[in-house]
Amino acid sequence: MxxxxxxxxxxxxxxxxxxxxxxxxxxxxxxxxxxxxxxxxxxxxxxxxxxxxxxxxxxxxxxxxxxxxxxxxxxxxxxxxxxxxxxxxxxxxxxxxxxxxxxxxxxxxxxxxxxxxxxxxxxxxxxxxxxxxxxxxxxxxxxxxxxxxxxxxxxxxxxxxxxxxxxxxxxxxxxxxxxxxxxxxxxxxxxxxxxxxxxxxxxxxYLMMFTGASLYLIADQFFTFPIELVKYLNAHEINFIFWVPTALVNVANMNALKDQNLKSLRKVLFCGEVMPTKHLNYWINNLGKDVLYANLYGPTEITDACAFYIIDRKFEDDDVLPIGKPCRNTDILILNNKNEACMTAEQGELCVRGTSLASGYYKNFDKTNAAFVQNPLNKNYPEIIYRTGDIVYLNENEEIMFVGRKDFQIKHMGYRIELGEIEHIILQTFNNIYTCVLYDPTFNEIIVIYEAKEEISLKTFRLRLKEPLPNYMMPKKFIRIDSLPKNASGKIDRNLLKKTYTP
Known part of the structure; x- marks a missing residue:
């Protein structure tokens, strides 16, 4: 076909x-x-x-x-x-x-x-x-x-x-x-x-169109009320979900699985953001051993996902999940600043080649030619790769580990810092909290916007983060809001938060 x-x-x-x-x-x-x-x-x-x-x-x-x-x-x-x-x-x-x-x-x-x-x-x-x-x-x-x-x-x-x-x-x-x-x-x-x-x-x-699976379009309001969401999954005997991590985190933070057993759910896939291991462990501990969990990775330009990791071992709450290995018929290159292939543990930009690549950007040849480029490792014939702008490395198990976006990297007090690393540490240190870390270049400040039921004092933040965070990574401000805004994809709307808190 x-x-x-x-x-x-x-x-x-x-x-x-x-x-x-x-x-x-x-x-x-x-x-x-x-x-x-x-x-x-x-x-x-x-x-x-x-x-x-x-x-x-x-x-x-x-x-x-x-x-x-x-x-x-x-x-x-x-x-x-x-x-x-x-x-x-x-x-x-x-x-x-x-x-x-x-x-x-x-x-x-x-x-x-x-x-x-x-x-x-x-x-x-x-x-x-x-x-x-x-x-x-x-x-x-x-x-x-x-x-x-x-x-x-x-x-x-x-x-x-x-x-x-x-x-x-x-x-x-x-x-x-x-x-x-x-x-x-x-x-x-x-x-x-x-x-x-x-x-x-x-x-x-397309899983529905190709296999005859039944597709249930869950109304947006259910994701605002996790307990009702779980009831919906049970009522319709949903056995497969593919959600952004934010949706899974909300269920965990509300402890929505405490009194309801999702008897039918057998496959839980997630993609689009970093999945906090602490919240994944909540799902694993509450759903039992017969559920498959998989972390998928990929930008829109490679048809949704180009790498995946099926959870096959125990992770501690402060561990970082791999994004795993390339999907079938896809190759992933990790290139350093010299356009050379990175060694194990060396950080570089994730680039993709294969059938999954988009044709480019509609009516935008300049942007297309900047992102879809000749493979610098192939000197023999034309071959297009897509440069994702994501920084990754290979761990000792030959698994791809996500570090962050090029544009999430800041230079502060002479140090190069990944804002995602600060988010990860805060999530592991505090319970029932969800965060977005921003940088204000005007005042040279790292700012934490967090969602929690009650305000956490500045003193508490600094005391508990003093050990896992070096001084140069310590945020200057901590701002509580009732709910972190979401964009159309259901992910944290970082652009809106930037406009609001770092004008």
Missing amino acids: INLIEAFENTVELYPDKLAVLDANSEFTFSALKVKSGILSFYINQKIGVINSPVAIYLPKSNDCLTAFIATLYSGNCYVPLDTKNPVSRITSIIEVLEPSCIITNNENISKLTKTELDHSIINIDEINFAEPIDPVENYKNCIDTDPAYIMHTSGSTGIPKGVVITHKSIFDYTNWLIDTFNISENEKIGNQAPFVFDNSTLDI
Whole structure:
């Protein structure tokens, strides 16, 4: 198979009456999802009549949003999720660069699009009669595996988000690896946390489409109330989750597993942030021995994940988890400042080569050429690698260890410091706390923003951190807030905190 719809068609044939996806308002079987997607694909084709063009999806995470993704693929085009929670200015900047062939939205969100004051070709999904039988278009048969399947936007240094172009081939490579590595079948009940504008959702969506697994779109409000979240997992017998660590940490901090046993949960995967070992141990200690845990690593530009580590030994609370080894058909290079391969224990930048690489950034050749570069270790023929900007090293077990971002590294009092290391130490030293460590270059201060039920005195912080932290790494300020803000991906919104506390 070379096209994602071919895989979906095969699944529909095998499991037509099985639950495909469930949200707060409706549920679709695989055959119903195909029918609805097929009808919508007819209207997309009628509106634009081309292939390999971006179709923007301006809908909240829902069954309708997923339908629009699949319909776009049926039409031979690539879908572009837009966050309905984003400010109009951000949506405007994305649309101006993207110039989508059309935008799919609904009654609730169409008025927001008018505020962009741009000329859109719009399909209102609420105005379509899905009871009218229409055969799906088959333009997807004209596409090849290097054609784009979706464009996912990430933050750009200029303030304009970068559109990462991911192909059918890359998704096949990633999804088939997932199926084989984690033994995924039609029996999986996947509890989705990732917003559809975040690349972690790629795993949830395509495991459903490829295997016949059932996908449960958990409403955002459940992640604000961890005890209710656990009840949801139990009620629906969820046996597989792939969440950002923040969601797992919140459950641990609220001790939400104390009185509720997640009897069905068998696979817990996480990605997108550093997973605090202390909080992982809470899950391990409360769920028992029959649960698989895996730490996945990767930026959007390599189709969600390029490295993984299945937890296979005991870690102390103050240990750091490996990000492990490369995924199948992926190679990871660790390069020093001279573009040479690092030795064991030598820190360098993690770079990736393989089928999983994105095609580049949509309509941004300068940024593409800066990040997707010739492999400096290959002097014989053209070979592209992606430079992640992440600092890592190989430990004595030949496992990749994450150190931090290049841009999380600061120079303070003459020392080079990883802010992530300070966060890690605080999390291991204090219970029921969650932190974000910032640096204010104007006043040369390290600042801790922390989430906790009660304020911790400055004296207590300094006394308890005096031993694990050297003087030059000791934060100057500790600021308690009720809740650390989250971005669209469910991770800590560091940019918002920087703007608020280091203006």
